[in-house]
Amino acid sequence: MGADRYGIHGGRYVPETLMNEIIHLEECYEFYKKDPEFNRELSELLCKYAGRPSILYYAEKMTRDLGGAKVYLKREDLNHTGSHKINNVLGQVLMAKKMGKTRVIAETGAGQHGVATATAAALLDMECEIFMGKEDTDRQALNVYRMELLGAKVHAVTSGTMTLKDAVNETMKEWTNRVEDTHYVIGSVMGPHPFPMMVRDFQSIISKEAREQILEYEGKLPAAVIACVGGGSNAMGAFYNFIPDESVRLIGCEAAGRGVxxxxxxxxxxxxxxxxxxxxxxxxxxxxxxxxAPVYSISAGLDYPGIGPEHAHLHDIGRAQYVPVTDDEAVDAFEYLAKTEGIICAIESAHAVAHARKIVGSMDKNDSVIICLSGRGDKDVAAIARYRGVKIYE
Amino acid sequence: MNRVFKEKVFSEKAFIAFLTAGDPTPQATVEFVLEMERAGADLIEIGIPFSDPMAEGPVIQEADLRALSGGMTTDKVFSIVEEIRRVSRIPLVFMTYLNPVFYYGYEPFFARCKELDVSGIIIPDAPYEEHFEISDVAEKYDVDVISMLAPTSENRIKMIAEKAQGFIYLVSSMGVTGVRGEITTDLRSIVAAVREVTDTPVAVGFGISTPQQAQDMASLSDGAIVGSAIVKLIAQYGQQAAPYVYEYVKGMKDAVRKA
Known part of the structure; x- marks a missing residue:
């Protein structure tokens, strides 16, 4: 099994035009990940700019209410820009700058990755262009304006289903147009090698911190780690350092929309x-x-027809389990967490909360679970109101 | 190695024409292919439409979506080729993306290609490193997997050219398929690098639409490939496109002959 494969998954299925660039990218990544100066700069950005480490919050009321294992929330929603996306983006944009690139491009679904990329580009003085499905620019108009405030140019993608997969297509095409000065900041653990590996490494700080934090608070490993999965970057980050801990169940929650x-x-x-x-x-x-196939979810961030290759492999070997969560369950969980803990989480993350509500009650009280709260829910408030038939006038 | 390329397609400077199967209808595709043969095309690339064609510009992407929404499937593409084969021996290759082929099953897919005398396949998202996916099965059925070279290939040219089958598809420019005003890549030096290691023919594609461009490209290589310009005519004239496609291909082949 080569470095570009996870079991049978992975590989580099891209046009010849991009091959030299992604091979070069892999070489650069292998260099910088061992480079003390790069790591010092990245760590400083993560701690002093993005607000890491993120806290591991003991959700006491939720724990009491569910009546089983202790519930901990890994608060990636408290990061600068409001989600885990910043972890990966700071790593990739910093590296792109060191590689001599002057321009970054990225796809975005809900807009979280686009906002994070635009943020890093503003901070590190890079040109930035974001591709977003037309459907999503309508659903998340506020995020479009946010990216523009940050100095990015946003392209509404009108091809295909006009959602996340089409945004990925168009960003990839733009990269083949202009690869010399441009880096494509892929937002999830997907795409051709080395992206799944690189994004996983940048996101694995979530489980690195969470593992230390839970050992400090509980003196033992959690019984389970639960995260939502679209492409799967927050889940991969939350799982990664627990993979060797075989007693820890890893559970990814997929968007079942109106039902599987x-x-x-x-x-x-x-x-x-x-x-x-x-x-x-x-x-x-x-x-x-x-x-x-065209896919659907209330959550623009999980509205993707694929899953990262390492997740596919963890599924094949039975190391992680993937469960479907419907729109209804996610919206209920979104409201539940707001009312119980005073936390408005992203509708993506609410998929993980929803599954936790199903299983935590029957788990041992001496055990704990960690839910990765991948993002905050400000962006979703209007959509949830619409879902509930509430009219809001801004 | 399928002999049709050297013995037939590239026996003189070649004009290679592309169209998307099922755009606008299966019957029209059969008719257009036969018209292009009559107009002098040496090889026809039949596009098996894909929902997300990553290397295509808007013209071919829209043709793919038109064909798919008209109900085109891989099996129906094979039926189109079956119709063509009742009356014509024109050399054919498929152009598509890896997923439709993978999902159909490599074994049944390439077996069907052989039955229908389809000599090669072009898969833009299967670069050299991933050819192992299909190369054994394709070879078993005498279907050449066509290698692509791009303006960015540089140190990869030799490696790719040495293993190339059928012909080498030289991508003229950065970006995706589509009509371009001018082609600025130093294609001569890429062709020269290829010639150092192999006598496999080289044809240039992406961005060619005018007879002058076709002549220029064919003069520095062994042939010119045109897709978007033909697909545009089909989009414009629909089922009545046959005479326009004929005239266009005839003009292009005449230009290539002058190269």
């Missing part, structure tokens, strides 16, 4: 099959001729 039995979902492990797309071999939602 309907045609309105984005549950890749539940409904997908093996394929090759967006530069990687992994599981994808597709039809009987290998055409990528």
């Amino acid at each position: 039995d309907t045609d309105k979902n984005a549950a890749t492990i539940a409904n997908g099959s093996l394929g090759v797309f967006h530069g990687m071999k992994s599981y994808f939602c597709q039809n009987e001729y290998g055409q990528i």
Whole structure:
């Protein structure tokens, strides 16, 4: 198994035009990840700019209410820009700058990754262009303006289904147009090698901190780590340092939309099959001729027809378990966490909270679980109001 | 190594034409292919439409989506080729993305190619490093996996050219398929680097639309490949496009002959 593979998954399925660039990128990454100066600068950005380490919060009221294992929330929502996305973006943009690039491009679904990329580009003096599905620019108009405030140019993608997968297509195409001075900041543990590995490494700080924190608070490892999965970057980050700890269950929560039995979902492990797309071999939602299927979730960040190759591998070997969570369950959990703990989390993260509500009650009181709260929910408030039929006038 | 390329397609400077299968209808695709043969095309690339064609510009991407929404499937593409084969021996290759082929199954896919005398396949998202996916099965059925070279290939040229089958598809410019005003890449030096290691023919594609461009590209290589300009005519004239496609291809082949 080569470094670019996770079992049968992964690889580098990109046009020849990009091959030299991604090979170069891999070499640079291998250099910088061992470079003390790079690591010092990145660590300083993460701590003094993005606000790391993020706290591991003991959700006492939720624990009491569910009546089982102790619930801890890894508060990635408290990072600068409001989600885990900043961890990866600071790493990639800092490296791109050192590689001599002057421009970064990125796809975004809900806008979290776009905002994070625009932020890092502003801070590190890089040109920035963001590609976002037309449907998502409408759903998340505020994030579009936020990116523009940060100095980025936002392109509304009108091809295909006009959502996240199409935004990835267009960003990849733009990269083949202009690779010399441009780095593509892929936002999740997906795409061609070395992206799944690199993004995982940058996000693995989540589990590095969480593991130390839980050992300090509980004196033992948690029984489970629960995170939402679209492409899977916060989940991969939250799982990674627990993978060797076999007693720790790793649970990824996929978007089941209106239900896994309907045609309105984005549950890749539940409904997908093996394929090759967006530069990687992994599981994808597709039809009987290998055409990528339109997917749906209330959460623009989980509205993606594939899953990162390392997740696909963790699923194959049974190390992680992937469960579907519906829109209804996620919205209930979104409201539940707000009322119980006073935390408005991202609708993506609410998928993980929803699954925790199903399983924590039957777990041993002496055990603990960690939920990765990948982002904050300000961006979702209007959509949740719409979902509940409440009219808001701004 | 399929012999059709050296013996037939590239017996003189070649004009290679692309169209998307099923755009606007399967019957029209059969008709257009036969018209292009009559107009002098040496090889036809038949595009198997894909929902997310990562290397295509808007013209071919929209053709793919038109074909798919018209109900085109991989099996129906094979039926189109079956129709063509009732009346024509024109050399054919498929152009598509890896996923439709992977999902169909490499074994049944390439077996069907052989039955229908499809001589090669071009898969933009299967670069040299990932050819192992398909190379054994394709070879078993005498289907050449066409290698691509790009303006950024540099130190990869020799490695790729040495293993190339059929012909080498030289991508003229950065970016995706589509009509371009001018082509600025130093293609001569890439072709020269290829010639150092192999006599496999080289054809240039991406961005070619005018007879002059076709002549220029064919003069520095072994042929010119045109897709978007033809697909544009088909988009414009729909089922009535046959005479326009014929005239266009004839003009392009005449230009290539002068190279």
